Amino acid sequence: MSAPRSREPRAVRLVLIGLALAAIGLFLLVPLAAVFVEAFRHGTGAWLAAVSDPDARHAVKLTLLVAAIAVPVNAAFGLAAGWALGKFRFPGRNLVLTLIDLPFAVSPIVAGLVFVLVFGRSSLLGGWLAGHGIEVVFAVPGIVLATVFVTFPFVARELVPLMQSQGTDEEEAARVLGAGFFKTFLRVTLPNVKWALLYGIVLCTARAVGEFGAVSVVSGHVRGATNTLPLHVETLYNEYATQGAFAAASLLTLVALAAMLAKAFLSRHAGEEAP
Amino acid sequence: MRTARVTPSLLPGFGPALGVTLLGLSLVVLAPLATLLATSLRGSPAEFLAAVTTPRVLAALKLSFLLSLGAAAVSALLGLLLGWVLVRYRFPGRRVLDALIDLPFALPTAVAGITLTTLYAPNGWLGKPLAALGVPVAFTPLGIGVALVFLGIPFTVRTLQPVLASLDPEVEDAAASLGATRVETVRRVLFPEVLPSLLTGATLAFARGLGEYGSVVFISGNMPMKTEIAPLLVMTKLEQYDVAGATALAVVLLVSSFLLLLVLNRLEAWAEGRRR
Amino acid sequence: MTVQGRRLLRPAGALAAAVAVLLAIHAASGRAADAPPSVEILNASYDPTRELYRDVNAAFTKAYRERTGTSVTVRMSHGGSGKQARAVLDGLQADVVTLALAYDVDVLADRGLVRPGWQARLPHNSTPYTSTIVFLVRSGNPKRILDWADLARPGISVVTPNPKTSGGARWNYLAAWGSSLTAGKGEAAARELVAGLFRNVAVLDTGARGSTTTFVQRGLGDVLLAWENEAHLALAESGRGRVEIVVPKSSILAEPPVAVVDAVVDRRGTRAVAEAYLRFLYSPEGQALAAKHHYRPRVPEAAAQAGRTFPAVATFTVDRLFGGWRAAQKKHFDDGGVFDSLFVNR
Numbered sequence: 001m002s003a004p005r006s007r008e009p010r011a012v013r014l015v016l017i018g019l020a021l022a023a024i025g026l027f028l029l030v031p032l033a034a035v036f037v038e039a040f041r042h043g044t045g046a047w048l049a050a051v052s053d054p055d056a057r058h059a060v061k062l063t064l065l066v067a068a069i070a071v072p073v074n075a076a077f078g079l080a081a082g083w084a085l086g087k088f089r090f091p092g093r094n095l096v097l098t099l100i101d102l103p104f105a106v107s108p109i110v111a112g113l114v115f116v117l118v119f120g121r122s123s124l125l126g127g128w129l130a131g132h133g134i135e136v137v138f139a140v141p142g143i144v145l146a147t148v149f150v151t152f153p154f155v156a157r158e159l160v161p162l163m164q165s166q167g168t169d170e171e172e173a174a175r176v177l178g179a180g181f182f183k184t185f186l187r188v189t190l191p192n193v194k195w196a197l198l199y200g201i202v203l204c205t206a207r208a209v210g211e212f213g214a215v216s217v218v219s220g221h222v223r224g225a226t227n228t229l230p231l232h233v234e235t236l237y238n239e240y241a242t243q244g245a246f247a248a249a250s251l252l253t254l255v256a257l258a259a260m261l262a263k264a265f266l267s268r269h270a271g272e273e274a275p
Numbered sequence: 276m277r278t279a280r281v282t283p284s285l286l287p288g289f290g291p292a293l294g295v296t297l298l299g300l301s302l303v304v305l306a307p308l309a310t311l312l313a314t315s316l317r318g319s320p321a322e323f324l325a326a327v328t329t330p331r332v333l334a335a336l337k338l339s340f341l342l343s344l345g346a347a348a349v350s351a352l353l354g355l356l357l358g359w360v361l362v363r364y365r366f367p368g369r370r371v372l373d374a375l376i377d378l379p380f381a382l383p384t385a386v387a388g389i390t391l392t393t394l395y396a397p398n399g400w401l402g403k404p405l406a407a408l409g410v411p412v413a414f415t416p417l418g419i420g421v422a423l424v425f426l427g428i429p430f431t432v433r434t435l436q437p438v439l440a441s442l443d444p445e446v447e448d449a450a451a452s453l454g455a456t457r458v459e460t461v462r463r464v465l466f467p468e469v470l471p472s473l474l475t476g477a478t479l480a481f482a483r484g485l486g487e488y489g490s491v492v493f494i495s496g497n498m499p500m501k502t503e504i505a506p507l508l509v510m511t512k513l514e515q516y517d518v519a520g521a522t523a524l525a526v527v528l529l530v531s532s533f534l535l536l537l538v539l540n541r542l543e544a545w546a547e548g549r550r551r
Numbered sequence: 552m553t554v555q556g557r558r559l560l561r562p563a564g565a566l567a568a569a570v571a572v573l574l575a576i577h578a579a580s581g582r583a584a585d586a587p588p589s590v591e592i593l594n595a596s597y598d599p600t601r602e603l604y605r606d607v608n609a610a611f612t613k614a615y616r617e618r619t620g621t622s623v624t625v626r627m628s629h630g631g632s633g634k635q636a637r638a639v640l641d642g643l644q645a646d647v648v649t650l651a652l653a654y655d656v657d658v659l660a661d662r663g664l665v666r667p668g669w670q671a672r673l674p675h676n677s678t679p680y681t682s683t684i685v686f687l688v689r690s691g692n693p694k695r696i697l698d699w700a701d702l703a704r705p706g707i708s709v710v711t712p713n714p715k716t717s718g719g720a721r722w723n724y725l726a727a728w729g730s731s732l733t734a735g736k737g738e739a740a741a742r743e744l745v746a747g748l749f750r751n752v753a754v755l756d757t758g759a760r761g762s763t764t765t766f767v768q769r770g771l772g773d774v775l776l777a778w779e780n781e782a783h784l785a786l787a788e789s790g791r792g793r794v795e796i797v798v799p800k801s802s803i804l805a806e807p808p809v810a811v812v813d814a815v816v817d818r819r820g821t822r823a824v825a826e827a828y829l830r831f832l833y834s835p836e837g838q839a840l841a842a843k844h845h846y847r848p849r850v851p852e853a854a855a856q857a858g859r860t861f862p863a864v865a866t867f868t869v870d871r872l873f874g875g876w877r878a879a880q881k882k883h884f885d886d887g888g889v890f891d892s893l894f895v896n897r
Contacts, residue, residue, distance in 0.1 A: 007447055007457065013364060020360035021372075023353055026401075027425055028378050031390045034400065038393060077299045084292035098536050099300055102308070105532035107486025108384075109506040110525045113513065114307035117314050117522065120641035122662075130642060133818065138643040149303055171286055181287045210383025213488035217510070220643040222593060222628045230385040230489070235629070237389050237493075238760045239601055240788045242768065249386040256381035263381075264374040331891065396769040414754045414771060496754040496765075497713065499894045503755075511757065514634040514716045516658060517886060 035253045038246035050236075050247035058224045059232035060251070062140070066228060067208040070147040074204050075197065078155025082193065083185070085156075086163025087171070097160065103152040111149050112217025115142055138220030143228060146214040151207045155200035162196045162273060163189070195269040202266060206259035210252055308529065315522040326523035331499050332508065336527065339505040342416060343484035346423030347431075351477040353424070354431025355469070361432070362439040380429040384489025391422050392493040414496030419504065422490045427480030434476030438469055438546070471546035478542060482535040486528060589622045590824050595645035597632040597718055597807070598760035599781040603844040604649070610840060611831045615824070623824055631758040632718030639664065639812060646816050646825040649809045651718020651759075653677075654876035656810045664814045678806040679832035680846035683864050684719075684726040686797040687766065687775040687782045694773045698799045699730040702774065703747025710754055710772035712762045714883075714890055718807070719759035721884060723776040726803035728883075729872045733801050733865070746893045767794060778805065779861075780845035804866035 008016070040047050050056060081100060085093055103111065119126045119136035129136060136142045170192070174184040190197075212230040219226045227235060229252055236245035315323060326332070361373050379387065395402040395412040405412050412418045442465065450460040488506045496502040503511075505528060512521035596604060608625040616622050628635065628643065632651035636658050639645050648665075650656055653676075659665040670677045688696050694707055702709055712720040727748055731741035753772050756762040759781055766775035767789045774797075777785065782796050809829050816822040831837045838853035847861050848854055854861060873879035883889045 007444070007451070007460075016356065016360050017364055017366055020357050023357060024372050024375060027353075027428060028375050030400065031387070031394060031425070032375075032378060034390050034394050035386065038390075077295065080292045080295035080299070083288055084296045087286060088289050088293075090293075094540070096296065096300065098533075098540060099304060100296075101536050101539075102304055102533065105482040105486070105536050106308075107488065107506045107509075107525075107528050107532070109488045109509050110311070110486065110528050113509060113521065113525050114311045116513075116641050118307050118310045122518075122641060123310075126642060135642065135644060137641060138638055145303075149307070152299075152303055168286055175286065185288070206381045210381075210386070212383055212385040212388075213506070216489075220595075220628055220638050221630055222626050222643075225593075225626050230383045233383075233385050233389065238598070238629075238758070238764065240764065240768070240784075242393075245389060249383075249389065252383045252386050256378065256383065256386075259381045260374050260377045263377055264370075329886070331894065392769070396771070398768075398770040413769065414765070497757060498752070498755045499713070499715075507757075511713070511716050514631060514637050514757075515884075515886075516633070516637065516640075520886070 032253070035246060035249055038243065039250035041243050041246075046243055047247045047250070050241075050244040051251060053244070055223050055227065056229075056232060056244075056248055059227050059229045059248070062143075062227070063209055063229040066140070066144050066147050067205055069144050070151055070208045071201060071204050073148055074151050075155050075201055077152070078159050078200055079190075079197070081156040082159030082163040083189070086160045086166075087168050100156050100160075101153050103149050104154075104157075108150055108211065108213025109217060111214040112146055115145055115149070115214075115218050119145075137218045138222075139226060142218040143215050143226065146218045147208050147211055150211050150214050151204045154204035154207060155197065158196045158200035158203075158270075159193055162193055162270075165274060166192055192273060195266055195273055199263065199266040199270050202259050202262045206256060209255050311522060311525055311529065314518070315526045318519055322519070323523050323526075326520045327527050331503070332505075332520075332524055334500045335503050335505045335508040335524075338416065338419075338501075338503065339485055342419050342504075343423055343481050346420050346427055346484050347477040347481035349420075349424045350427030350431045350480045351473055353428055354435050354476055355473065357428070357432045358435035358439050362436055376432045377429050379425050379427075384426075384487065385493075387422070387425065387490040388493035391418075391425065391490065395421060395494065413494050414502065416502055418494040418496070419491050419502060422494050423480075423484040423487065426483055426487060426490055427477075430479040430483065431473070431476035434472050434479065435469065438472040442468060468549065471542055471549055475539060475542040475546055478535060478539050482532060482539070485531060485535075589624060590821060591624045591626060592646040592821050592824055592828065593626045593628060593644060594647050594649055594828070595628045595635045595639055595643060596649040597635060597651040598629055598758040599719065599763075599778055599784070600649060600807075601627070601629055601760075602784060603780070603841065603846065606840050606844070607832065607837060610836055611828055614831065614834075614836065615827060621824070623828075625828065629760075631712070631716045633716050634757075639815075644815050644819070645812055646819065646821050647809065647811050647829055649807070651805075651807050652721060652876060653806070653808045654880050655718060656808050657877065659810070659812065664812055665810050666813045669810045670808065672811075673809065673829060674833060675849050676806060677808045677810060678849075679809060679829075679837065680807070680841040680848055682779045682805045682807065682846055683802045683866055684723050684776060684799075684805060685779045685782050685802065686799065687763075687777055687785055687794050688797050689773060690793050690795055692795065692797060696774050696797060699727050699744060699748075702727065702751065702776075703744050704751075707751050707774065708753045708772045709748060709751040709774055709776065710756075710762050710766045711752060711776040712759050713755045713757055716757045717759050717762075719778050719781070720762075720776075721879075722778070722803055722805045724883065724890065725869060725873060725879060726776075726799075726805075729803055729867050730799065730801050732872055733867050742889065742893075745889075749890075749893050779847070783845040798862045798864055801865040801867065804868045806868070 085097060116137050117123060119129065119142060121127060121130050170188050171184050174188045210230055215228055216231055219231055221227055221231060221235065229248060233245050233248045236248060357376065361369060392413055394400050395418055397403065397406045397411065402413055412421060446464060447460050450464045486506055491504055492507055495504060497507060505524060509521050509524050512524065594604060604627055612623050612625065632655050636650060636655035639648060639659060640662055648656060653670060656665060656669060660667055660669055686696055701707065711723045714720040714724045724745060727745050728741045731744045754765045756765055759778065762775060763777060763781055763785045765771050767785045786794060786796060809832060811825045811829060816825045835853060838848040838850045839857045842848045842854045842857035842859045845859065869876055869879055
């Protein structure tokens with residue numbers, strides 16, 4: 001795509017570009033730089049020590065485990081929602097779409113709170129589970145649930161509009177040619193939406209790895225047990241271990257940067273999938 | 276553009292797919308949220324009303340709403356500037372900057388929180404010069420605003436970019452050839468085109484800001500009546516064993532989120548209509 | 552398969568590989584964990600005890616293994632005292648709680664998690680160490696902050712956590728109130744002092760640790776109200792010469808209690824370890840560790856053993872001046888209490 005010819009005078013253009021650079025620098029680049037400056041304030045050795053600390057390692061592992069459960073669950077959900085809501089129209093469809101979006105708009109604190117209300121010891125269900133020795137909140141299952149909740153819309157949001165705009169012609173053709181449901185889905189539908197699916201997965205992963213508010217309500221903050229990496233950052237920050245907190249934060253920032261690169265790459269391909 | 280029709284005779288899998296969708300939705304989203312509503316309704320409506328109208332709760336709600344609104348407006352302006360520059364102009368490093376726009380979205384909120392606090396504290400890189408100018412940022416409402424603007428930028432930029440890219444420059448040329456000045460063209464031709472998406476992006480930023488916790492809680496200072504945001508007050512009430520108060524406030528936030536989503540749906544439909 | 556389909560497989564394959572590696576790590580770590588026979592207990596504590604219990608846990612683990620042959624892992628969870636009690640109430644499986652004030656354990660007792668009469672089960676009201684509230688000021692004390700009355704002076708910026716969520720902050724508040732009462736000035740004067748103090752508050756963090764960070768690292772405020780132990784820690788962490796401690800003439804005797812969570816230990820079968828853990832706090836070694844971390848030990852010799860001296864402060868107790876924690880909580884900190892009225896009418 002060639003650059004559109006500008007219609008502003010050169011001076012206006014330069015001022016606008018300058019302002020944009022200043023805004024990006026101030027709001028985005030400076031914080032990004034600050035993370036790494038603080039993380040390496042006491043040298044590479046201190047950084048390595050902070051990220052290889054047993055509690056940090058456990059936090060990394062827990063964070064990855066939670067993402068490894070939450071992301072596939074939401075990818076599967078997103079595909080089902082894409083099929084049901086993208087390829088068919090039915091009464092109540094808009095309401096379902098809005099409800100799927102709800103976790104995106106709900107405060108993470110409210111998200112955490114609802115799981116404490118449902119599974120906390122003082123609730124009926126929670127009391128029953130506690131009686132059977134099953135821990136949900138303040139244990140790993142609660143963290144997974146809260147993460148699934150906050151990342152719930154990410155894949156579906158990408159797939160539903162795309163599958164809707166692609167229509168059903170290709171699938172119908174496959175059916176006429178005798179393909180079964182799974183063959184149609186795997187050979188026709190999935191290849192058509194693969195970039196958007198990956199795009200949604202990237203967003204979902206980034207949020208799952210970084211979720212703080214909801215997880216902090218349900219975690220219990222037990223070091224080496226229920227502290228995810230973002231909670232570990234908070235714990236260290238509260239222990240005067242500023243450098244350690246930023247060292248752990250730098251790991252999360254690297255994940256964020258990787259997600260941004262992947263997103264930039266995928267969004268170009270995802271554009272090709274729109275009919 | 277083609278839209279899907281109901282063709283159950285040809286396309287299979289509607290039932291199971293909808294079943295999975297509704298089951299997932301019910302288990303993960305609806306049942307927990309329904310529990311919240313049910314818990315909040317245990318008391319009488321009067322008690323509920325009393326819980327959400329104490330001076331402290333009202334102050335927190337007012338702060339959260341006003342700051343999110345202000346931050347959404349600033350994000351919208353920044354979104355216009357950044358979106359315009361990134362779509363219309365070509366300069367070295369543009370692609371990298373474009374990718375950077377997503378940073379606030381991708382960065383974990385706790386990381387954003389401690390980083391912004393460190394930067395804007397009275398002894399931080401940005402806080403020191405600002406404090407010298409008599410503008411304290413961290414631990415004031417302004418600090419919360421800065422965090423919310425940071426958070427809102429990707430939403431406004433990413434909503435505006437496709438619209439700005441789809442504008443046909445020839446329309447602008449036509450307006451110019453009819454004697455319109457550049458300012459008039461921008462105001463009367465471009466702005467109406469962009470407005471629905473601008474509002475959509477700002478509403479997204481507003482919705483996100485209203486519920487935000489991680490990036491705000493470190494920088495806010497948490498003063499009741501002054502810098503205590505509503506989500507933090509939910510936590511605080513829970514920690515002081517006031518479950519009824521916490522759930523009541525949570526319900527207010529939840530209902531606000533839902534209403535904002537309905538507004539968003541309207542805005543998106545409007546934007547769609549304009550583009551056709 | 553189409554060319555497009557194969558292109559899809561590459562990222563998907565990478566993702567699958569990443570997940571596989573992860574699961575392998577997890578499985579390996581799981582196996583490693585259950586190799587030696589061991590007991591794990593969880594101590595849910597308040598904010599400023601992180602450093603204390605790091606040392607106590609190491610010493611207790613060693614002593615317990617030598618005595619019984621069982622290896623114990625003590626896990627820690629830290630947060631505001633009320634937040635921690637709330638989490639235990641909602642199901643956090645803490646075997647012991649070591650909280651900032653008795654009220655938070657009373658709440659657990661009310662809900663049947665801790666047996667009634669818990670405070671009589673261990674010596675000294677179940678408080679193995681005490682502390683008091685002191686001031687941390689900027690080096691050289693430029694604002695001349697010497698006693699409680701100075702905190703309410705115009706132009707003084709005070710940092711304290713939020714009494715609604717932080718146990719330490721409730722001690723701060725009652726210390727200020729009580730200092731006025733013990734000076735014989737009566738309720739109205741006490742109220743005025745505390746109102747003036749909170750009018751001067753610049754930042755109200757949710758926990759004691761957050762306040763210390765705000766004061767020491769963010770450079771906010773002229774004076775931090777803090778636990779004596781927290782003030783010493785901040786002094787050590789910030790490097791001497793930047794802040795200094797001011798001990799007021801009178802202050803509160805802060806008694807942070809410890810308790811076994813009966814409902815949890817009975818279910819998990821960890822009562823023996825949990826009780827031994829709390830009793831260890833009363834042992835000479837435990838007392839010396841408390842003194843080392845600037846908690847006032849119950850056994851005076853432990854202070855000398857740890858090489859610590861504690862300045863004399865005229866202290867008063869919550870029981871004497873406020874009629875116990877339940878009464879203090881109800882009058883001052885419950886919704887609609889005195890604290891709320893101070894903030895609303897400013």
